[in-house]
Amino acid sequence: DAKTTQPTSMDCAEGRAANLPCNHSTISGNEYVYWYRQIHSQGPQYIIHGLKNNETNEMASLIITEDRKSSTLILPHATLRDTAVYYCIVRVAAYNNNDMRFGAGTRLTVKP
Amino acid sequence: DAGVTQSPTHLIKTRGQQVTLRCSPKSGHDTVSWYQQALGQGPQFIFQYYEEEERQRGNFPDRFSGHQFPNYSSELNVNALLLGDSALYLCASSLLGRADNEQFFGPGTRLTVL
Numbered sequence A: 001d002a003k004t005t006q007p008t009s010m011d012c013a014e015g016r017a018a019n020l021p022c023n024h025s026t027i028s029g030n031e032y033v034y035w036y037r038q039i040h041s042q043g044p045q046y047i048i049h050g051l052k053n054n055e056t057n058e059m060a061s062l063i064i065t066e067d068r069k070s071s072t073l074i075l076p077h078a079t080l081r082d083t084a085v086y087y088c089i090v091r092v093a094a095y096n097n098n099d100m101r102f103g104a105g106t107r108l109t110v111k112p
Numbered sequence B: 001d002a003g004v005t006q007s008p009t010h011l012i013k014t015r016g017q018q019v020t021l022r023c024s025p026k027s028g029h030d031t032v033s034w035y036q037q038a039l040g041q042g043p044q045f046i047f048q049y050y051e052e053e054e055r056q057r058g059n060f061p062d063r064f065s066g067h068q069f070p071n072y073s074s075e076l077n078v079n080a081l082l083l084g085d086s087a088l089y090l091c092a093s094s095l096l097g098r099a100d101n102e103q104f105f106g107p108g109t110r111l112t113v114l
Helices: none
Strands: A008-013 A018-023 A033-036 A045-050 A062-065 A072-076 A085-093 A106-111 B005-007 B010-011 B019-024 B031-037 B044-050 B055-059 B064-068 B075-076 B089-096 B110-113
Touching: A008 A018, A008 B031, A018 A033, A018 A085, A018 A106, A033 A062, A045 A062, A072 A085, B005 B089, B010 B019, B019 B089, B019 B110, B031 B075, B044 B064, B075 B089
Parallel strands: A008 A106, B010 B110
Antiparallel strands: A018 A072, A033 A045, A033 A085, A062 A072, A085 A106, B005 B019, B019 B075, B031 B044, B031 B089, B044 B055, B064 B075, B089 B110
């Protein structure tokens, strides 16, 4: 699976949009981009995933560049409860592949 | 609808001992994966169970073994515990059959090896 590169940490003001970048320059055509987050002392929580089109759900938006070498997770109106470690993962799209390669992630701190 | 549950929440063992951790998947899910998360690091994939068999395995020694029961619940066993096995052990469940299937994680079991 392709590796990802994320900034170690980021700050965001409460109520503002949080834009978390991820570089996955060696991504293959059959690999999805997934985002999970982990709030302190809890298990990771699924946020969103995509293949090549931009995606939006009730939690966030995922913007994938046309060449698929990078993506951005957008939390439109960050709250204090969004403070967490955010993981960007690329994973081969296969029905029997559950090997999620987590990196160190980005520690997002939302400040009042 | 219960999510993924794990037991126990915390566990303290000494070097050389054996430990068994348990996981019940989210209702409707048939696949269970286990991850190890050391302090300050992201989770590392240990293995995946489907139809009561190990289907995928990460880079972990044979001291790590597992089992899946007919009701889809699962156990993780670690033998001959080392200090380095101290970590948060996470269970994730999913439904086999979709290429982009998302995994739902439990709260984890915190294992401390003294």
